[in-house]
Amino acid sequence: MAGSRLERFGTVFTRVRDLIRSGVIKPKEKPLWYDVYKTFPPKRAPLHVKPVTSPSAKKQEIVPEIFYSEDKIRTFVDKYRELKSHGMLDKSSLFEETGKALLKEGIILRRRGAPPVLAESRDPVLDLKLIDMLAEQQSAGTDTTKTTEDKNS
Structure with a gap:
Protein backbone atom coordinates (compact mmCIF):
# COMPACT_ATOMS: atom_id res chain seq x y z
CA MET A 1 0.00 0.00 0.00
CA PHE A 40 20.83 17.45 10.10
CA PRO A 41 17.60 18.16 8.25
CA PRO A 42 17.80 19.83 4.83
CA LYS A 43 17.47 23.61 4.66
CA ARG A 44 14.46 23.31 2.36
CA ALA A 45 11.97 20.51 2.56
CA PRO A 46 11.97 18.31 -0.55
CA LEU A 47 8.91 18.91 -2.70
CA HIS A 48 7.35 16.73 -5.28
CA VAL A 49 7.00 18.71 -8.47
CA LYS A 50 5.14 17.09 -11.30
CA PRO A 51 7.18 17.34 -14.48
CA VAL A 52 5.62 19.60 -17.08
CA THR A 53 5.12 17.94 -20.44
CA SER A 54 3.13 19.43 -23.22
CA PRO A 55 2.03 17.38 -26.22
CA SER A 56 3.02 20.18 -28.60
CA ALA A 57 6.59 20.14 -27.30
CA LYS A 58 7.14 16.64 -28.64
CA LYS A 59 8.78 16.61 -32.04
CA GLN A 60 7.07 14.42 -34.55
CA GLU A 61 9.40 11.73 -35.81
CA ILE A 62 9.71 10.94 -39.48
CA VAL A 63 9.54 7.23 -40.10
CA PRO A 64 12.09 6.20 -42.73
CA GLU A 65 11.07 3.89 -45.53
CA ILE A 66 12.20 0.37 -44.90
CA PHE A 67 12.80 -2.08 -47.71
CA TYR A 68 13.26 -5.70 -46.88
CA SER A 69 14.83 -8.27 -49.17
CA GLU A 70 11.35 -9.73 -49.63
CA ASP A 71 10.25 -6.41 -51.18
CA LYS A 72 12.98 -6.67 -53.83
CA ILE A 73 12.03 -10.26 -54.56
CA ARG A 74 8.37 -9.33 -54.84
CA THR A 75 9.26 -6.47 -57.21
CA PHE A 76 11.34 -8.84 -59.32
CA VAL A 77 8.54 -11.38 -59.54
CA ASP A 78 6.00 -8.70 -60.50
CA LYS A 79 8.29 -7.30 -63.22
CA TYR A 80 9.05 -10.84 -64.45
CA ARG A 81 5.35 -11.62 -64.78
CA GLU A 82 4.73 -8.31 -66.53
CA LEU A 83 7.43 -8.97 -69.13
CA LYS A 84 6.28 -12.57 -69.51
CA SER A 85 2.72 -11.42 -70.20
CA HIS A 86 3.96 -9.35 -73.16
CA GLY A 87 5.27 -12.59 -74.67
CA MET A 88 8.01 -10.82 -76.65
CA LEU A 89 10.93 -12.52 -74.87
CA ASP A 90 11.98 -16.14 -74.69
CA LYS A 91 12.58 -17.82 -71.35
CA SER A 92 16.36 -17.55 -71.48
CA SER A 93 16.49 -13.79 -71.94
CA LEU A 94 13.44 -13.01 -69.79
CA PHE A 95 15.42 -13.29 -66.55
CA GLU A 96 18.17 -10.93 -67.74
CA GLU A 97 15.72 -8.41 -69.18
CA THR A 98 13.82 -8.35 -65.90
CA GLY A 99 17.04 -7.52 -64.05
CA LYS A 100 17.87 -4.76 -66.56
CA ALA A 101 14.37 -3.26 -66.29
CA LEU A 102 14.64 -3.15 -62.50
CA LEU A 103 18.10 -1.60 -62.71
CA LYS A 104 16.65 1.21 -64.85
CA GLU A 105 14.09 1.81 -62.09
CA GLY A 106 16.85 2.03 -59.49
CA ILE A 107 16.40 -1.37 -57.87
CA ILE A 108 19.73 -3.12 -57.68
CA LEU A 109 19.71 -6.89 -57.51
CA ARG A 110 22.68 -9.12 -56.90
CA ARG A 111 23.30 -12.79 -56.85
CA ARG A 112 24.07 -14.51 -53.61
CA GLY A 113 27.79 -14.28 -52.85
CA ALA A 114 28.44 -11.87 -55.72
CA PRO A 115 29.59 -8.30 -55.04
CA PRO A 116 26.90 -5.63 -55.39
CA VAL A 117 26.68 -3.72 -58.67
CA LEU A 118 26.17 0.00 -58.37
CA ALA A 119 23.67 1.64 -60.70
CA GLU A 120 26.11 4.47 -61.50
CA SER A 121 28.75 2.03 -62.70
CA ARG A 122 26.36 0.53 -65.23
CA ASP A 123 27.90 1.27 -68.61
CA PRO A 124 26.95 0.18 -72.15
CA VAL A 125 30.42 -1.32 -72.48
CA LEU A 126 29.41 -3.86 -69.86
CA ASP A 127 26.65 -5.09 -72.14
CA LEU A 128 29.24 -6.45 -74.57
CA LYS A 129 29.70 -10.15 -74.36
CA LEU A 130 33.06 -11.60 -73.37
CA ILE A 131 33.28 -13.73 -76.52
CA ASP A 132 32.79 -10.67 -78.73
CA MET A 133 35.50 -8.80 -76.85
CA LEU A 134 37.97 -11.68 -77.19
CA ALA A 135 37.24 -12.04 -80.89
CA GLU A 136 37.76 -8.31 -81.33
CA GLN A 137 41.09 -8.42 -79.50
CA GLN A 138 42.26 -11.45 -81.48
CA SER A 139 41.38 -9.80 -84.77
CA ALA A 140 43.19 -6.65 -83.68
CA GLY A 141 46.18 -8.79 -82.63
CA THR A 142 46.35 -10.55 -86.02
CA ASP A 143 46.13 -7.21 -87.82
CA THR A 144 49.09 -5.85 -85.87
CA THR A 145 51.17 -8.97 -86.53
CA LYS A 146 50.39 -8.73 -90.27
CA THR A 147 51.43 -5.06 -90.37
CA THR A 148 54.67 -5.81 -88.52
CA GLU A 149 55.40 -8.68 -90.96
CA ASP A 150 54.72 -6.35 -93.89
CA LYS A 151 57.13 -3.76 -92.49
CA ASN A 152 59.85 -6.36 -91.96
CA SER A 153 59.69 -7.71 -95.53
Whole structure:
Protein backbone atom coordinates (compact mmCIF):
# COMPACT_ATOMS: atom_id res chain seq x y z
CA MET A 1 0.00 0.00 0.00
CA ALA A 2 2.83 2.41 0.82
CA GLY A 3 4.43 1.59 -2.52
CA SER A 4 1.54 3.22 -4.37
CA ARG A 5 2.01 6.58 -2.66
CA LEU A 6 4.25 9.26 -4.04
CA GLU A 7 6.37 11.85 -2.25
CA ARG A 8 3.55 14.36 -2.67
CA PHE A 9 1.81 12.90 0.40
CA GLY A 10 4.81 13.43 2.64
CA THR A 11 8.50 12.79 2.54
CA VAL A 12 10.13 9.47 3.21
CA PHE A 13 11.35 10.87 6.51
CA THR A 14 7.87 11.84 7.73
CA ARG A 15 6.42 8.50 6.71
CA VAL A 16 9.16 6.55 8.52
CA ARG A 17 8.79 8.87 11.56
CA ASP A 18 5.05 8.20 11.68
CA LEU A 19 5.59 4.44 11.32
CA ILE A 20 8.00 4.52 14.27
CA ARG A 21 5.52 6.57 16.35
CA SER A 22 2.66 4.16 15.58
CA GLY A 23 4.80 1.15 16.48
CA VAL A 24 4.84 -0.48 13.03
CA ILE A 25 8.64 -0.07 12.92
CA LYS A 26 10.44 -0.87 16.17
CA PRO A 27 13.05 1.69 17.33
CA LYS A 28 15.74 -1.00 16.92
CA GLU A 29 14.67 -1.55 13.24
CA LYS A 30 14.75 2.09 12.14
CA PRO A 31 16.90 2.84 9.04
CA LEU A 32 20.50 3.99 9.43
CA TRP A 33 19.89 7.32 7.76
CA TYR A 34 16.98 8.27 10.05
CA ASP A 35 19.10 9.66 12.93
CA VAL A 36 21.39 11.55 10.53
CA TYR A 37 18.44 13.13 8.74
CA LYS A 38 16.77 14.00 12.06
CA THR A 39 19.97 15.62 13.36
CA PHE A 40 20.83 17.45 10.10
CA PRO A 41 17.60 18.16 8.25
CA PRO A 42 17.80 19.83 4.83
CA LYS A 43 17.47 23.61 4.66
CA ARG A 44 14.46 23.31 2.36
CA ALA A 45 11.97 20.51 2.56
CA PRO A 46 11.97 18.31 -0.55
CA LEU A 47 8.91 18.91 -2.70
CA HIS A 48 7.35 16.73 -5.28
CA VAL A 49 7.00 18.71 -8.47
CA LYS A 50 5.14 17.09 -11.30
CA PRO A 51 7.18 17.34 -14.48
CA VAL A 52 5.62 19.60 -17.08
CA THR A 53 5.12 17.94 -20.44
CA SER A 54 3.13 19.43 -23.22
CA PRO A 55 2.03 17.38 -26.22
CA SER A 56 3.02 20.18 -28.60
CA ALA A 57 6.59 20.14 -27.30
CA LYS A 58 7.14 16.64 -28.64
CA LYS A 59 8.78 16.61 -32.04
CA GLN A 60 7.07 14.42 -34.55
CA GLU A 61 9.40 11.73 -35.81
CA ILE A 62 9.71 10.94 -39.48
CA VAL A 63 9.54 7.23 -40.10
CA PRO A 64 12.09 6.20 -42.73
CA GLU A 65 11.07 3.89 -45.53
CA ILE A 66 12.20 0.37 -44.90
CA PHE A 67 12.80 -2.08 -47.71
CA TYR A 68 13.26 -5.70 -46.88
CA SER A 69 14.83 -8.27 -49.17
CA GLU A 70 11.35 -9.73 -49.63
CA ASP A 71 10.25 -6.41 -51.18
CA LYS A 72 12.98 -6.67 -53.83
CA ILE A 73 12.03 -10.26 -54.56
CA ARG A 74 8.37 -9.33 -54.84
CA THR A 75 9.26 -6.47 -57.21
CA PHE A 76 11.34 -8.84 -59.32
CA VAL A 77 8.54 -11.38 -59.54
CA ASP A 78 6.00 -8.70 -60.50
CA LYS A 79 8.29 -7.30 -63.22
CA TYR A 80 9.05 -10.84 -64.45
CA ARG A 81 5.35 -11.62 -64.78
CA GLU A 82 4.73 -8.31 -66.53
CA LEU A 83 7.43 -8.97 -69.13
CA LYS A 84 6.28 -12.57 -69.51
CA SER A 85 2.72 -11.42 -70.20
CA HIS A 86 3.96 -9.35 -73.16
CA GLY A 87 5.27 -12.59 -74.67
CA MET A 88 8.01 -10.82 -76.65
CA LEU A 89 10.93 -12.52 -74.87
CA ASP A 90 11.98 -16.14 -74.69
CA LYS A 91 12.58 -17.82 -71.35
CA SER A 92 16.36 -17.55 -71.48
CA SER A 93 16.49 -13.79 -71.94
CA LEU A 94 13.44 -13.01 -69.79
CA PHE A 95 15.42 -13.29 -66.55
CA GLU A 96 18.17 -10.93 -67.74
CA GLU A 97 15.72 -8.41 -69.18
CA THR A 98 13.82 -8.35 -65.90
CA GLY A 99 17.04 -7.52 -64.05
CA LYS A 100 17.87 -4.76 -66.56
CA ALA A 101 14.37 -3.26 -66.29
CA LEU A 102 14.64 -3.15 -62.50
CA LEU A 103 18.10 -1.60 -62.71
CA LYS A 104 16.65 1.21 -64.85
CA GLU A 105 14.09 1.81 -62.09
CA GLY A 106 16.85 2.03 -59.49
CA ILE A 107 16.40 -1.37 -57.87
CA ILE A 108 19.73 -3.12 -57.68
CA LEU A 109 19.71 -6.89 -57.51
CA ARG A 110 22.68 -9.12 -56.90
CA ARG A 111 23.30 -12.79 -56.85
CA ARG A 112 24.07 -14.51 -53.61
CA GLY A 113 27.79 -14.28 -52.85
CA ALA A 114 28.44 -11.87 -55.72
CA PRO A 115 29.59 -8.30 -55.04
CA PRO A 116 26.90 -5.63 -55.39
CA VAL A 117 26.68 -3.72 -58.67
CA LEU A 118 26.17 0.00 -58.37
CA ALA A 119 23.67 1.64 -60.70
CA GLU A 120 26.11 4.47 -61.50
CA SER A 121 28.75 2.03 -62.70
CA ARG A 122 26.36 0.53 -65.23
CA ASP A 123 27.90 1.27 -68.61
CA PRO A 124 26.95 0.18 -72.15
CA VAL A 125 30.42 -1.32 -72.48
CA LEU A 126 29.41 -3.86 -69.86
CA ASP A 127 26.65 -5.09 -72.14
CA LEU A 128 29.24 -6.45 -74.57
CA LYS A 129 29.70 -10.15 -74.36
CA LEU A 130 33.06 -11.60 -73.37
CA ILE A 131 33.28 -13.73 -76.52
CA ASP A 132 32.79 -10.67 -78.73
CA MET A 133 35.50 -8.80 -76.85
CA LEU A 134 37.97 -11.68 -77.19
CA ALA A 135 37.24 -12.04 -80.89
CA GLU A 136 37.76 -8.31 -81.33
CA GLN A 137 41.09 -8.42 -79.50
CA GLN A 138 42.26 -11.45 -81.48
CA SER A 139 41.38 -9.80 -84.77
CA ALA A 140 43.19 -6.65 -83.68
CA GLY A 141 46.18 -8.79 -82.63
CA THR A 142 46.35 -10.55 -86.02
CA ASP A 143 46.13 -7.21 -87.82
CA THR A 144 49.09 -5.85 -85.87
CA THR A 145 51.17 -8.97 -86.53
CA LYS A 146 50.39 -8.73 -90.27
CA THR A 147 51.43 -5.06 -90.37
CA THR A 148 54.67 -5.81 -88.52
CA GLU A 149 55.40 -8.68 -90.96
CA ASP A 150 54.72 -6.35 -93.89
CA LYS A 151 57.13 -3.76 -92.49
CA ASN A 152 59.85 -6.36 -91.96
CA SER A 153 59.69 -7.71 -95.53
